[in-house]
Amino acid sequence: MVSGSGLINANPIIYEKKKRRARPAPVVADDEYALRAISLTLLNHIRDIKDPEHPYSLEELKVITEDAVEVDDNNSYVRVTFTPTVEHCSMATIIGLCLRVKLMRSLPLRYKVDIRVAPGSHATEPAVNKQLNDKERVAAALENPNLVDMVDECLTPSYG
Incomplete structure (x- = not known):
């Protein structure tokens, strides 16, 4: 998201990280509490992904929130909806790729993962959603060493 004059969103709003919740005891996966527990566990996996442009996590930028993760364990389906910090975020596909990777x-292979930008949050929402959920496009992206390096950098935990 770097242009000739600098960053597109040079001064993003930074939010306080929420306290981590302890992993709940295992319960039957078809009750509402269990699905919420699975959602929170998945949120814990993705909340510390670093933004590709800023030294902040997706949670700190409110790109990812607690309500962003939907789980249907019976149908092995997970949907993550994220909100880019600006409408013309050129890194939206990279953020989505980081979430997918x-x-x-983190998930067993049986899960189908659907990654989406929040409705109305990005200028090219349909194109970004299509790209993030097309297996061939994702596979091609993951064959690009530069993209893989960028994704790995975003997924590397920071201890600061």
Whole structure:
């Protein structure tokens, strides 16, 4: 998101990180509490992904929130909806790719993952959603060493 004059969103609003919730005891996956527990566990996996442009996490920028993760365990389906910090965010596909890779590495293979930008939050929302959920496009992106390096950098935990 760097242009000739600098960053598109040079001064993003930074939000306080929420306290981590302890992992709940295992319960039957078809009750509402269990689905909420799974959602919170997945949120814990993705909340510390670093923004590709800023030294802040997706949670700190409110790109990802607690309500962003939907789980249908019975149908092995997960949807993550994220909100870019600006409407013309050129890094939206990279953020979505980071989310997808992190979930691919965290979830059992049986899950179908759907990554979306929040409705109305991005100028090219349909194109970004299509790109993030097309297996061939994702596979091609993950064959690009530069993109893989960028994703890995975003997924590397920071201890600051």
